[in-house]
Amino acid sequence: MRVRQDRLKKIWLGILPFGASLGRGAGEMHALLSTAATLAVFSFFVSGCGKSEPQSSRNTSPGAKPKIALAMKSLANEFFNTMAEGAKKHQAANSDRYDLIVNGMKNETDLAEQVNLVEQMVAQQVNAIVIAPADSKALVPALRHAKDAGILVVNIDNKLDAGVLEEAGLKVPFVGPDNRMGARKVGEALAKRLKPGDKVAIIGGIPTAFNGQQRRLGFEDAMKAAGMNIVSVQSGNWEMEKANGVAAAILSEHPDLKALLCANDNMALGAASAVQAIGKTGQIMIVGFDNISAVRPLLDKGQIIATADQHADLLAVFGIEAALKILKGESAPADQTTAVDIIKTTNKHE
Structure with missing residues (x-):
């Protein structure tokens, strides 16, 4: 744990390259929180x-x-x-x-x-x-x-x-x-809990935003590779309330839906509320992106399966x-790719 904190601090200070791995293992929820707390901002x-x-x-x-x-x-x-x-x-x-x-x-x-x-x-x-x-x-x-x-x-x-x-x-x-890579890894974590042919839907960000486009593509990469049936791709504009309405409409149209892939955590929270409203919490799986603190209780409970931490x-x-x-006076650097870590629920409830 101490090594992981030191590496994160070195990245923050510019000692290690921006894309350096923080060395997180899959599902290390408590380790993530401890690391975040170490560098908590005031x-x-x-x-x-x-x-x-x-x-x-x-x-x-x-x-x-x-x-x-x-x-x-x-x-x-x-x-x-x-x-x-x-x-x-x-x-x-x-x-x-x-x-x-x-x-x-x-x-x-x-x-x-x-x-x-x-x-x-x-x-x-x-x-x-x-x-x-x-x-x-x-x-x-x-x-x-x-x-x-x-x-x-x-x-x-x-x-x-x-x-x-x-x-x-x-x-x-x-x-x-690399938003596409991060979203693909989140999607792969979800795919392990699904079966080929299961119906899934994607709630994306603003359509003209490059990161929204890349996350949608990453989700699609993972779902297609796993043989899932993507029945709907819609925009939630990154917003919780908008995503809640979009999710509710998708759930109404596809009552046998198995999962919602949301391009940020705000929208994942909106989707979780829509799932709860129809009494299907735990039956319809949800993933997000960003690892904001508001999703961590839902990760603990297994209501959200995975998210991506882009620090x-x-x-x-x-x-x-x-x-x-x-x-x-230094020359402009080439594009720098920063770290993305996948955070998975520790709840084993399927």
């Missing part, structure tokens, strides 16, 4: 975002600290709150290196709000924007504007669309997980560290 607001002389990534004054903006998706999602707190903790431990501004949206689908956040950061002349884009295409013009203003852009979490970036003449380093508290930190290296 909540405070960063004081380093006060007014200062305007500066850009191309003209930072010698000795001046760069100002980095973290632009995230919905702060109603526990995953992004955890991401924000991890970034704040890192800045507090490195307050001599950089100042931090943290921003997020009210809901996952308000793309205009995130575009506005980027424009605000351009107006404030930050040195770098580390962004988890709500949409893989719609944010590119605003980020092109930021780059034209001399601001470094680093992409985390949800990868920007390569074709749209190329059309815009924009090169942006990406730091984040939200470290993901923004990896992007910030990449930005700091580039701002120091």
Whole structure:
């Protein structure tokens, strides 16, 4: 256990590569919680975002600290709150290196709000924007504007669309997980509890989000390889309430459904509520993605079979560290693939 904690800390500090394995065994739920607790973030607001002389990534004054903006998706999602707190903790431990501004949206689908956040950061002349884009295409013009203003852009979490970036003449380093691989592994954990031919359904994220597309593909990879019958693929927009309604409709149309594969844990919670509402808790299996704390009681009870931990508290930190290296004059790194660990229920109830 001590070795696993040390490896996680070294990844956080940049001593080990971003994609380094944390060495978790399948089903080690209690080990996960202990590791997370060791690095638990404390909540405070960063004081380093006060007014200062305007500066850009191309003209930072010698000795001046760069100002980095973290632009995230919905702060109603526990995953992004955890991401924000991890970034704040890192800045507090490195307050001599950089100042931090943290921003997020009210809901996952308000793309205009995130575009506005980027424009605000351009107006404030930050040195770098580390962004988890709500949409893989719609944010590119605003980020092109930021780059034209001399601001470094680093992409985390949800990868920007390569074709749209190329059309815009924009090169942006990406730091984040292999979502397709992670979803495939979650699906494989579920498949071991199913029989070939069983009916399953997928509740995906925002259709234009690259990570949502990749997770859907990963689920499909696992289900097709195991011979399952995918009867429905629908979007839950990453949101619990939306996914609850989608799941309820799927369950009504397919009363013999055996499993729901949800592209994030918020939607898995909504699906679990829909299953409970028809009295089929324990009969219809559910998987998610993100390993937020709200799903852990359901994992303990076996109401959710598996989820993927992409280490939200470290993901923004990896992007910030990449930005700091580039701002120091180092060449832009190749895309960095960060760790994803599969967390399975320890409940043996089938």
